[in-house]
Amino acid sequence: MDMDLTPQQKEAQAGFRSFVDQQIVPHADRYDQEERIPAELVSAMARAGYLGAIVPEEFGGRPIDMITYGLLAEELGRGSSSVNALLTVHSMCSFAIARWGSPAQKERWLSRMAQGTLLGAFALTEIHAGSDARSVETEAVPTSDGYILNGRKRWITFGQLADLFLVFGKCEGQLMIFFVERNTPGLSVAPITGMLGSRASMLGEVTLNNCQIAKEDVIAKAGFGFASVLASVLDIGRYTVAWNCVGIGQACLEASLSYTSQRKQFGVYLKEHQLIQQMIANMLTNLNAARLLCYRAGYLKEKGDPRMIMETMIAKYFASTMVTKAANDAVQIHGANGCSSDYPVQRYLRDARIQEIIEGSSQIQQMTIAKYSYQQ
Numbered sequence: 001m002d003m004d005l006t007p008q009q010k011e012a013q014a015g016f017r018s019f020v021d022q023q024i025v026p027h028a029d030r031y032d033q034e035e036r037i038p039a040e041l042v043s044a045m046a047r048a049g050y051l052g053a054i055v056p057e058e059f060g061g062r063p064i065d066m067i068t069y070g071l072l073a074e075e076l077g078r079g080s081s082s083v084n085a086l087l088t089v090h091s092m093c094s095f096a097i098a099r100w101g102s103p104a105q106k107e108r109w110l111s112r113m114a115q116g117t118l119l120g121a122f123a124l125t126e127i128h129a130g131s132d133a134r135s136v137e138t139e140a141v142p143t144s145d146g147y148i149l150n151g152r153k154r155w156i157t158f159g160q161l162a163d164l165f166l167v168f169g170k171c172e173g174q175l176m177i178f179f180v181e182r183n184t185p186g187l188s189v190a191p192i193t194g195m196l197g198s199r200a201s202m203l204g205e206v207t208l209n210n211c212q213i214a215k216e217d218v219i220a221k222a223g224f225g226f227a228s229v230l231a232s233v234l235d236i237g238r239y240t241v242a243w244n245c246v247g248i249g250q251a252c253l254e255a256s257l258s259y260t261s262q263r264k265q266f267g268v269y270l271k272e273h274q275l276i277q278q279m280i281a282n283m284l285t286n287l288n289a290a291r292l293l294c295y296r297a298g299y300l301k302e303k304g305d306p307r308m309i310m311e312t313m314i315a316k317y318f319a320s321t322m323v324t325k326a327a328n329d330a331v332q333i334h335g336a337n338g339c340s341s342d343y344p345v346q347r348y349l350r351d352a353r354i355q356e357i358i359e360g361s362s363q364i365q366q367m368t369i370a371k372y373s374y375q376q
């Protein structure tokens with residue numbers, strides 16, 4: 001495995017950094033407080049090509065390799081985890097179409113997704129179905145030319161903005177995945193506010209009330225690609241989240257280095273105290289380890305190695321637990337200031353905490369990783 005970034009990857013990384021430093025970092029706390037991101041930011045991300053990062057060139061995308069994609073997610077996460085959540089769910093949806101969609105589905109949606117005029121979201125979770133995705137209750141009843149869909153999807157990231165939902169349901173007991181456009185009669189979205197973290201990722205509860213879905217809008221059926229579509233789409237989501245955690249961790253480290261170099265207690269800068277140094281040392285060490293796991297997952301993806309799914313899960317599991325600890329220590333290092341909205345570390349902690357729950361909780365990942373260990 002080559003540990004050096006190519007000149008192109010370094011150039012892309014510098015571009016992502018400058019975008020995030022100019023367009024996101026100065027506003028991220030406001031987004032968090034207002035619980036929304038502005039439309040201009042979505043347009044700027046689209047103009048920069050970020051929303052077409054997974055879309056093939058023939059549909060107007062600006063596809064990048066998986067390491068470069070990871071660097072993008074890291075930088076967005078460093079600026080605002082909520083903003084990175086848009087990349088996550090939009091990429092999951094565009095990946096599903098690009099990889100598994102029919103030619104007609106690609107033609108219909110992909111170029112608008114690359115332009116950012118059509119935003120995608122991922123709608124799996126329900127009130128009674130979270131970790132146990134197979135227990136979804138959204139019901140599809142077959143008709144002569146398609147399906148009638150009824151159900152409620154909860155905690156849908158960017159549900160308030162999305163134009164196209166990847167919806168999981170069941171038809172006669174069999175799991176299926178559908179594309180449902182926002183303007184489908186019977187679909188409504190209620191905003192969810194007041195979350196602990198990811199506050200600007202504009203969550204919504206999506207209600208599907210007798211929505212008529214054409215049979216062309218099905219993407220997977222049980223026994224006909226369902227498991228592959230689900231695994232690969234969740235894999236893209238986990239990969240983006242793992243790098244997002246590295247980004248938040250980097251932000252925690254940078255904030256802690258800066259604060260401990262400016263604040264004095266007992267006559268010396270905080271950085272002179274060994275117990276502070278211990279927290280900094282652990283933060284950097286664990287951050288480096290998480291970043292390496294992410295690189296490994298990206299490298300396996302580039303090679304098309306089937307181990308990529310499990311190695312991505314390992315990276316996401318480690319990175320999300322790493323960042324919860326890093327952000328907790330960053331708040332500790334900042335003392336009372338760390339608890340105040342004048343400093344971003346409280347946001348990092350709240351956002352970090354979410355990462356252990358989304359895209360498969362730590363417990364679900366531990367169970368799957370343990371199973372994988374015995375197969376090695």
Ligand SMILES: Cc1cc2nc3c(=O)[nH]c(=O)nc-3n(C[C@H](O)[C@H](O)[C@H](O)COP(=O)(O)OP(=O)(O)OC[C@H]3O[C@@H](n4cnc5c(N)ncnc54)[C@H](O)[C@@H]3O)c2cc1C
Pocket residue numbers: 089122123124125129130131132154155156157158195197198203354357358359360361362363364
């Ligand atoms: C900010 C945010 C954004 C989200 N965005 C989306 C989205 O865009 N689309 C979407 O579909 N969903 C989304 N979700 C939902 C998320 O995917 C679920 O919260 C997650 O899958 C866990 O499900 P749950 O919350 O129902 O918890 P539950 O499944 O009820 O689990 C509760 C607790 O029990 C543990 N647990 C469950 N089963 C086991 C077991 N067998 N053994 C041991 N422990 C277990 C879990 O790890 C967890 O700690 C989002 C959630 C949040 C907080």
